[in-house]
Amino acid sequence: MNATTDPQKRTALAPEDYSGPVTLMNQFHVAVGRDDAFVALWTATSEYFRAQPGFRSLRLHRALLDDTTYRFVNVANWESIEQFRAAHATAEFREVVGQPAWAEFPSSPALFEIVVEAQR
């Protein structure tokens, strides 16, 4: 997972034949002192995703230690890979992630499936 600022590479990939729910983990490089600017940009962008069919939930995490490589990590759950792909194939998506302000925050997205789940 290498961080990118290229809008074309802001989308995580999956094998062609995968079907089922997916979890996106998107890690962001955010300089210390730039948290407010990042969270504002990220929140505006996340509004697009939250309105798309198949979106289930998200959590944006901030590292407790400043020297963590990726200080922000978004973990987002989608009902299906098809709906995740559809949300990343629109003109609105390209516009949202193509904003010049995003160049400051390289990201490293990857898709996962949940293999074990437990709750107290």
Add this chain to the structure above:
Amino acid sequence: MNATTDPQKRTALAPEDYSGPVTLMNQFHVAVGRDDAFVALWTATSEYFRAQPGFRSLRLHRALLDDTTYRFVNVANWESIEQFRAAHATAEFREVVGQPAWAEFPSSPALFEIVVEAQR
């Protein structure tokens, strides 16, 4: 976040003055073909944590693409940093993570706080 096989470094750190709930993200290097061995070892280890005071929930994720740097990521929520620390300060913890089998799976743990949360 550099991966380690050192049992002493298997614990994520937080600032001394932090208090409140924490989310652990622990990323693991797992060779393709070794998923079953990893999940078996991880599940046995997680039983220790699931029994500790303050444990809330966990999800073990597997990357959909084999060339993802860290193919497995555990995301675990704890009620407080104090309880997280206490769970990592016992003789049983050191025994569990000190198992020779763990040397095959370097991990890169980090602690986070949740800054934005949304659900459909």
